[in-house]
Amino acid sequence: MEINNGHTFQAEEGDRLSNLPDDILLDILARLNISTVAKTSALSTRWRHLPWQLTKLDLDVAEFLHAPVFNSITTVHMDQAMSALTKAATSLLSVPQRDTSIRNLGLKLYMMDSYSSNIGSVLSQAIEAGIVKELDLAVLHEKRHIDCNDDDMLHQARAVKVFAGVFPRVIHCITRLSLYNVRLDGDIHHIIFDCCTQLDYLSLEHCDDGSRAVWKINAPNSKLRHLELAVCFFGRLDLVCLPKFEYIYWEIWFTPYAPLSFRSVPSLRELRLSCPAQSDFQGFKLSKVLQGVPNLHTLTIDFQGEKLWMQPEQKQICPAFNNLKKLSILCIHVEFDLLWTIILLEAAPSVELLCIDTWEHVCLVNKEDEDGRKLVYGETTHPSWEISEFTGTRNWQLKELQFTGFRPLKQQLVFLKAIMEQARNLQTVILKEEEPCEDCEALGTPLSCIKDHDFPKSKDEQDNVVEQLREKISSDSQIIFQCL
Structure with missing residues (x-):
């Protein structure tokens, strides 16, 4: 019962x-x-x-794979998944069955001749009938980027060019485009910036131009606002003209010098740069990169390792920082002195939010022998910036400081006291415990310099930190501890 x-x-x-x-x-x-x-x-x-009344639809080939894929997938699995995706697309985009338009269609697929051709035909008909308004297209690849070679990237580029040539209506409908493992030759450049007339968002992962030369984007008629790059190989990315461009994020580059330059990007508001400095990195001056960027609002620089990829500079960076409101300086090695960051803050007195984050990962160090790691990243190099030129002559607008990975180390306390003393408008200091790294914890190896300086969790420990921070300075800012 x-x-x-x-x-x-x-x-x-x-x-x-x-x-x-x-x-x-x-x-x-x-x-x-x-x-x-x-x-x-x-x-x-x-x-x-x-299902035929949904106005937003996501068709992802990964949902039709029979098992999670951690490495490269087999041709058989790709064939099965693309067959199922093609059937779903044919059914859901069928013109006779639909009486509701799709405001946004997300499509992630592999470029396999017969399947991508069938999907392209169905999609073209749906676009012509007014069923699909905007397309978010991701051209996936069966291999991880570390397993890809030149032939793979050339083959992927050819497949994209064939698809674009056969289905121009589809290309014109793309508002978001993600490409993986693609050789970005002149034809691909033309497709992206001339044929994708509605393109708003572009993501490139493990892409190159074949020669590591300067890759220029000169697209005065482009609607592109958002660009993300990851593990891309260019001698330099030169953004010549993008009038509506607002945001760029580049994670991991391989040129030893400045990875990008700006000319006419009047709408650029946010820049994020994230990369571990390899041993051949010469570094670059941030002021030179930011020439031609008059309205930057948010800047994130992420070092991910044992040294900085920025060259020391002083007042040269002031003009580029005039309108900056949020500054994030992330993954600074935990052993480093932090006072050098004040140079950036003094150059940007309009900053209202400062985010600091520290870095140390024994899991990464132990993945290679010590000599092998030094060949890739070189020796740990402490910052050598001189801060005597700035003496607090400009009134900071800083209201909030967030410090992730805080521990009561001398260099961190000295840095915090300096900020609290100088920033007269500072209202809040948030000290955050660092998220644990499972790989580091699995090794059971203490971190080099912080094993006796844990994040303060008890009231007595926190009171002791507050007392040290307020000693001999005048500051009304509230100090908040955030434990995990």
Whole structure:
């Protein structure tokens, strides 16, 4: 009887759910992946028509893979997944069955001749009929970037060019484009910046130009606002003209000098640079990179390791920092003195939020023998910036300081006291405990210099830190400790 009652209860709940109006059911379906949507609609006549009324649709080939993929996938798995994706796209984008347009279609696929051709045909018809308004296209690759060679990247580029040539209507509809393992030759450049006339967002992962030369973007008619790069090989990225461009994030570059330059980017508001400095890095002056960027609002520089990739400088950086409101200086080696960061803060007196984050990972050091790691990253190099030229002559607007990975080390306390003393408008200092690294903890090896300086968790420990920070200085800022 209990089992029967359970089944009756489940049936009643199912009926109750099905009695909800279409708009609520559509909201539920919109939160599910496409394979679950298909199964749900197949089980109930009440739900059967709903997938064709979704105004936002995500078709991801990864959802049709039979098992999680941690390395390169086989051709058989790709074929099976693309076959299922093609069937789903053909059904859900079918012109006769749809009476509702798709405001945004997300499509992640592998460029396999027959399948991508079929999807391209269906998509072209849907775009022509006004069913698909905006397309978010991701061209995936079956290999991880560390397993890719030149032939793989050339093959991926050819596949993209063939698809773009056969289905120009699809290319014109793209608002977001993500490319993986692609050789960015002149034809690909033309497709991205001339043919993708609606392009707003571009993501490039493990892409290059084949020669590590300067890769220029001169697109005065482009609508591009957002650019993300990861593990890309260019001699330099030169943004010549992008009038609507607002945001760029580059994670890991390989040139020993400045990775990018700006000319006419009047709308650029946010820049994020993140990279560990390899042994051949010569470093660069941030002021030179930021020439031609008059309205920068947010700057994030992430060092990820044992040395800085910025060259010391003083007042040269002031003009570029005039309108900066948020400054994040991340992954500074935990052993480093932090007073050098004050140079950046004094150069940007308009900054209202400063974020600092420290770095040390024994898990990365132990992945290679010591000599092997030194060949890649070189010796740990402490900052050698002189701060005597700045003496607090400009009134800081700093209101909040967030310090992640805080420990009561001497260099951290000295830095915090200096900020609290100079920043007259400082309202809040937030000291955050660092997120644990599972790989570091698994090694069971103490971190080099912080084993006796844990994050203060007890009231007595926190009171002791506050007392040290307020000693001999006048500051009304509130000090907040955030434990995990």
